[in-house]
Amino acid sequence: MNQKDLLRPVADAALSAPLQDFNTADAVEYLNTLELTRAADTLAALPLPRAVKMLEQPELARSGELVAALPEARAAALLGLMADDRATDIVHELDEDERARLIPLLSADARRAIQQLLSYPAHTAGALMTTEFVSVPSTWTVGRTLQHIREVERTRETVYAIYVLDPHSQALQQVVTMRRLITGLPEESILEVAQVNAPVSVHPLLDQEEVARLIRRHDLLAIPVVDDAQHVLGIVTVDDVLDALIEESTEDAHKFGGMEALDKPYMQIGFFEMLRKRAGWLSVLFLGEMLTASAMQHYEEELARAVVLTLFIPLIMSSGGNSGSQATSLLIRSLALRELRLRDWWRVALRELPTGMTLGAILGVLAMIRIVSWQLLGLHDYGEHWQLLALTIGAALVGIVTFGSLSGSMLPFVLKRLGFDPASASAPFVATLVDVTGLVIYFSIAAMILSGTLL
Amino acid sequence: MNQKDLLRPVADAALSAPLQDFNTADAVEYLNTLELTRAADTLAALPLPRAVKMLEQPELARSGELVAALPEARAAALLGLMADDRATDIVHELDEDERARLIPLLSADARRAIQQLLSYPAHTAGALMTTEFVSVPSTWTVGRTLQHIREVERTRETVYAIYVLDPHSQALQQVVTMRRLITGLPEESILEVAQVNAPVSVHPLLDQEEVARLIRRHDLLAIPVVDDAQHVLGIVTVDDVLDALIEESTEDAHKFGGMEALDKPYMQIGFFEMLRKRAGWLSVLFLGEMLTASAMQHYEEELARAVVLTLFIPLIMSSGGNSGSQATSLLIRSLALRELRLRDWWRVALRELPTGMTLGAILGVLAMIRIVSWQLLGLHDYGEHWQLLALTIGAALVGIVTFGSLSGSMLPFVLKRLGFDPASASAPFVATLVDVTGLVIYFSIAAMILSGTLL
Known part of the structure; x- marks a missing residue:
């Protein structure tokens, strides 16, 4: 096929007719709705410059699969005409066979540029750059x-x-x-x-x-x-940076939600890939959380004697997790934006200590009001030692919320110090960390206040 | 003071000497480290164009306070020379008195532009735009x-x-x-x-x-x-969009962490403002979570009869919260990026149902392995009905993780439908939602499997 043939649409022009009045972004969206072979045929039916423009949009889904489904010569022509950074992105998505088939058809210049860009690891300046300046x-x-x-x-x-x-x-x-x-x-x-x-x-x-x-x-x-x-x-x-930032925001949101980041839109990811990205962290967190069962087993006797104590376990534990989640999300962003450095950890700790204690006191008072009013209004009977119980719950909340805020704020620093991305500290991760310690704090405070009476 | 005087630095040039070799970004960082009056004096000692450039950087902290601390005529000259969108941002930070003092000193053009921009609500195109095109x-x-x-x-x-x-x-x-x-x-x-x-x-x-x-x-x-x-x-x-996106990412991260978004860097926010931003949501979540205490009270008899059931409450509840948090973070991003629309909710539900069931089954098997092996290895005695207990925990996990995934994925849709920002669905919010229902699911399954034996 000579150069002239390549510039002429290879398929039925009727296919590309619906795209005539669309701007590039709309045309990309339309193409995303089509079934793969039909989308590839449509792309093949477009004038070459138009097809290049569409392939250059990061919003175009399945761009690798589309290029692989095109006639070889046309696929190579498109890759050669595209901005080399986007062409490299597409080559990244091709499997070994497809690469071996298409790369030799490129011009020496395009081949060199793409192979150079392919050599840089993902998420680096090298992988993001274009050589066309x-x-x-x-x-x-x-x-x-x-x-x-x-x-x-x-x-x-x-x-x-x-x-x-x-x-x-x-x-x-x-x-x-x-x-x-x-x-x-x-x-x-x-x-x-x-x-x-x-x-x-x-x-x-x-x-x-x-x-x-x-x-x-x-x-x-x-x-x-x-x-x-x-x-x-x-x-x-x-504009590459804008795309990269949005991608990073998505990845960080997924990680903070307690899973591996997805690299494709929700509806495009396969069932088993989705499962893999979620089951990993979920299982790790589950194994960590199993320590709560061990902690509870340790206090089984106390629990049997004072069942009333169990009533507040979910309430107390979730408060520790929630305050930890707040502190972690604050610090992850501050570290990402360079508002704080690793060496500032003690200044943060000195802030979180009084903040956590005050927040804990607020929740503690709320809990005591609840116990006292339920008891006095006759809505529930917390037993003869209900005043001591209220005191226990209040004190435990101060301790656990303080601990939650402190450990939630320190976790991103610890991860950074160990060479991990502070954004790997997820809300569920912090909650798990705080849950086990929270139980120990709760039962220790209960033992102090209630021994001789309930315990 | 005439125009010429304004263009001459008004304070000691020695103050600005350390800035001589810095580029604008570094000079801004240096200014941020100075105490307020000293920073204002330094800004006043700079040549006007340099000072304008620095004030135009969104990274400059306390820009409103700095302008308010400058001699009036100089402050007005700087505002007049700045890009009007940035000048508006600074005027936004001034209090009524300071505005009344400075705005009349501006040229008619600058005044009109700033007053027009001030009239648009924050986070809109109008508030973000510049009239200098x-x-x-x-x-x-x-x-x-x-x-x-x-x-x-x-x-x-x-x-x-x-x-x-x-x-x-x-x-x-x-x-x-x-x-x-x-x-x-x-x-x-x-x-x-x-x-x-x-x-x-x-x-x-x-x-x-x-x-x-x-x-x-x-x-x-x-x-x-x-x-x-x-x-x-x-x-x-x-570049304004880039700044706005980073700001939005930070706000969304704070919200997902379960608090009101901070609008200043961590170390710059006052103790009471920090408290207010965190205590609000923390208290709301706490009040919601109090329903767990009510649910537990409802099952107090069962708990007294089968203390062994309480051992697994934290483990089971956290699994529901974690799977919900995963699903919520996924869907918040997909909705924000327009990968999904409101009308796609049922397609998501149809995906989350099998995903949640499979994830629940994985955790259920892990939990059963734990109970069986602890029992057989003699590490803990779960009582004579330990096989039934293992079955209860396994089944409860399937139910709760499925419910967590489903409700976590539907919550952003519900919020969007009600006219709220889907990003207000935080990890703690989902966990609270799932915790109460999780307890009901757990005790219902326990009643089914264990009635006649343990219960």
Whole structure:
């Protein structure tokens, strides 16, 4: 098939008719609703530039499967014309066989770019970057640079940041924004319109969350990714960062909910994959929570003597878990946003101690009001020692909520210190941690206050 | 004080010396570490353009307090020179007195822009937008537009999207990107280089999360905010959206942790404000959880007869809460990302039912293994009916985990249907919901299996 054939739609144009009036985003949504072979046929029936645009949208579902279902030559043509970072994303989704089939059909340039991008681990600047940026030697003028941009514009992901390289070492020297470029005089040197500060750049292995933080911190539209010799390997653009941030938010939400993060939309994930992502943590938490049964067994005698104590176990334990969950969610975000560093743990502990004690006192008073009023109103009989019981529950709540707030706030620090992502501290994780200790606190306080009477 | 005086630093230059070598982001971080009056003095000692740049960073803490602490004339000069959306953010933080003092000192233009922006509710496109954009009549040529941009560039937040207005009605007609503009010929009409599709625009009252979704969906650098007559009121830029998204992520994380969202960094919030944000939800959850005490009271006789049943209450209840928390975090994100709509609730329910049953079965088997092995290894004596007890616990887990998954997944839909933010469904909220029902399920199953033996 020659180049001309490739540019002509290969299938029935009737298939692509419904897409005629849609903008790209709507067309992608329409394609997502179609059954796979029909979606692939529709994609094949579209003019090549349109199909490229649609494949470049991260919102397009099953993009790997779609490309694999296309005629080989067309699939290769599409991959070659796409932005190389998105083409790499799609190649990532192909299996070994499909890669071996398609990659040799690409042009040498596209093949090299994709293979380089494939080599970086997921969630790093390298995996997120595109190699399609504008760079010029520092000896050029504003006019020559503008002329160059006009020529290469179509093949660059962004032209709003221009990377000025040392003509000898090819190292990154300065960054010029398009704003500054168009206000410059054509005969001025490109360096004269460059920004004054040293350019902000990142290493290809930097985590994408860090990249997002830097782009945001310096209000950039793109950030250059450089190797140790300051050679520009690629750039990460703000829209890739936006996508990465949303993806991270989703992952963090899933993790905080106590499961492994899903990497696909809810309805697209298979039953067994869903099960695997949820059963793992659920079982780990369950095994941890089994310690509560052991703790309860330890106090079985006390429980038999004072059944009334069991009535408040769920109430007391959940309060510890809830206060812990609050503190953990607070600290996970503060650490992620760099509002706090690892060394600030003691300042947090010093805040959580009085906060937890006050919160515990509030709940303790609520619980005592409940016991006293139920008793006096005759709604339930808590036995002859009901005043002591109320005191026990109140005191236990102060202890457990304080403990919950403290351990919930310290957990993200501990995880970070151990080299884990603080976001792995989930609400269920904290609750499990607090439950076992909560029981011990409860029964110890009960033993102190009630021994000789109820116990 | 005349304009010239305002442009000269008003305080000792020595104060600003440490900032000389810092880029804006680092200078902001340094200022954040200073005590308030010292930070205000430092800000006052900086050259005006530098001070403006720093005030424009959302990372600058206490920006309202800083502006209030500056000499009045300088504060007004800074507000007047700042991007109007950021100036509005700062005015938002001032109290009535401070506003009354500063706003009359602003130029008529700045005053009008700020007062207009102040009138939009927080978290809407209107509150997020800037009025500093580039617009040209559709009768202009590419060359004239470029010349206009060169002249106004310094006072515009972005020049990369140019809004083309109908010369008569002033309504938004097209959007031209800078990319297309610089590749066009100077004598071409601006409409010839405009994009083909109708411009994507938003209403000023649209929620910022929706704005972010549209910017991301259409890969825009800015989105125009228009009124009903299609007049452009302002634009929302991608960096404002990035900031808004991070803010929303933090708020959602706090809410999912079971508290009111903090609007300041952890260490900057006062003790009583922190208490208020946490005590509210904690007390509501506590009152809800009190129903567990009522449920337990209802089963007090059974508990007295079979103390062994109480041993597993924490284990069983937490499993329901954990599976519910997983399902809720999954569905909150899917609804936020529009992967699912309200009408999809039954498809989700049909997925959660078998998923929950399988997860419950896994935990049930784990629990039965534990009971049987502890009994056979002589680690604990669960009484003569230990086989029936194991069966009860296993069956209860299937029931409770299924119920947890189902109700956890339906809760975000219910909240959305009732007009609440699905993100208000927190892990503790779900746990509380599941705990009470979980107890009823547990005791009902126990009554069925154990009546005549243990009960």
